[in-house]
Amino acid sequence: MTLTERLREKISQAFYNHGLLCASYPIPIILFTGLCILGCCYTLLKLPLPGTGPVEFTTPMKDYAPPPVSSDHKPREPNEQPEWVPEQPADPPDAPAPQPQLQPSGREPGPRALQGGNWNC
Secondary structure, X not given: OOHHHHHHHHHHHHHHHHXXXXXXXXXXXXXXXXXXXXXXXXXXXXXXXXXXXXXXXXXXXXXXXXOOOOOOOOOOOOOOOOOOOOOOOOOOOOXXXXXXXXXXXXXXXXXXXXXXXXXXX
């Protein structure tokens, strides 16, 4: 018996045993399957339905006031910008990037030239 025949026989036996179990205990199998489906769908209860307004959650903080807006900030003051931001922005290129231009090899475009002729860049 080859490997594929043995594998086919094992899979066939597993399906037969599963069918025998489901036929022998139908009510517990149906209840177990229903509970599994409900357990998987439980998180959908938290999904907002269309037409419900957004809910704003606030956390009370003691003695909190928004930071004052002042125009006398010093350059490179800590926490003004993240560390990964460069000091000076990169300059734009002076000239646009060159575009590649294809030039035919000089022969007439025929069927062989259209199939992948000799093009010089």
